[in-house]
Amino acid sequence: MLIFKKVEEIKKYLRPQQQAGKTIGFVPTMGYLHEGHLSLMRKAREECDLVVASIFVNPIQFGPGEDYDRYPRDLERDRKLAEEVGVDVLFVPEKEELYPPDYATYVEVERVSEGMCGASRPGHFRGVATVVTKLFNIVRPDRAYFGQKDAQQAVVIMQMVRDLNMDVEIRVLPVVREADGLAMSSRNVYLKGEERQAALVLYRTLKEAVELVRCGEKDPEKVRQFMADRVAAEPMARLDYAEVRQWPTLAVPTKLEGQILLALAVFIGQTRLIDNMVVEVP
């Protein structure tokens, strides 16, 4: 596995491969890899000639007071994991390599980036859209892989790719969970003592909400309120949002029909966790 830290170096390596007709699968990550990331890399390995992954804790997608500084990092461990699942090229730029001092350009995706995580984290999706645009321009992948856990992020990226005519296929793969149902997240490492158990409230609530919808509930607000109530019943949890949206448009439904996204963001102590499920309503 090759490791590059500089934009010009990775481009110099990749362009001749692309010119030779090799397809590139790309998995952008913030590192501290878990099975969720690895599932994306394995899929890229299956589908593409060359697998490129990036590890970059993107400062501009963190708000003031968020966890940019303490976001978990372990490059040595990440390097081994990426190599094990067959990543060919790892891109690990420094902050200054992607954002030099006179940096000034941002990509904004309107509408789908409003509400949900966009409301809780102003500027977050602007930061995501910007760094993904940069990484796509550097790597020029044929396919890029994102996790369904970050459902709104996936929608923002798909909208951006369509709108800006980016020549890349976006693949969104299922949430990967721990044995007890907790969605894999680099931030799970923040959970202390009893918080780990309390964090199961997201999975449990989503499962119950899916059940409620499957049993015939058609009123989005009732499902939303049900989720909010279930989270409120967990003493260690504080609801950030419970949302019921059309998938994958994120439109606010008046009645539950078609593909429905049930999404939660919950603080467990200081740790903000997100999770979601999509349910098909006939």
Next chain:
Amino acid sequence: MLIFKKVEEIKKYLRPQQQAGKTIGFVPTMGYLHEGHLSLMRKAREECDLVVASIFVNPIQFGPGEDYDRYPRDLERDRKLAEEVGVDVLFVPEKEELYPPDYATYVEVERVSEGMCGASRPGHFRGVATVVTKLFNIVRPDRAYFGQKDAQQAVVIMQMVRDLNMDVEIRVLPVVREADGLAMSSRNVYLKGEERQAALVLYRTLKEAVELVRCGEKDPEKVRQFMADRVAAEPMARLDYAEVRQWPTLAVPTKLEGQILLALAVFIGQTRLIDNMVVEVP
């Protein structure tokens, strides 16, 4: 010369050419071609294997009350001119092809797009940066050609290309002028009767300002005021802005040193014209 109206069709034509190693020179225009545009196309013809030009009056770079609806259009004439200078591929999308109804993504270049035309035309450079990003992603040119007449636009594009790691070389070519010095512009067609003669105030003022700087004036504000006064002396002219900036950073100089951009925007009747000169101060 091939003409494409659809994104998928031009991509389908260009990608195999690129895969075969042909270099692509790209000239994005809003049509109603004049010698300024043609000089860009001729340079692209010299430097690249395949020359692609686009004609698209980009609605999102016009503000409310600006001249989007009456912007001059003559595709038949443009087609002939482009063919004569050796354009291989002309891309002429409809508005809906680039901006479908659910369009939501915009590229913003901060700092260099503030002031000057950015102050007079809020949202203009956001529209320019967005459409150029889209066109670059569709065409994937090796080089793209812009006129120095739109000096701030050229700086915005260069900043965007650098910031977003776009794989394209930006070439900025000199202002092309009529015999009497008026900078070529599609909007010159708006000038009625005596306005055409009055429009020479831009060229004359810039030449005199260059002379003033060459004669040793080091105070940017004095040069700016000189230009404003010269424009005010023309009864048919109304100053939009007179600016003195560092080139190509657009930084506001405290003292005239290095490459200095002298830039004017002036209304002649209803018609807003821009022009500029760069002078080297030893």
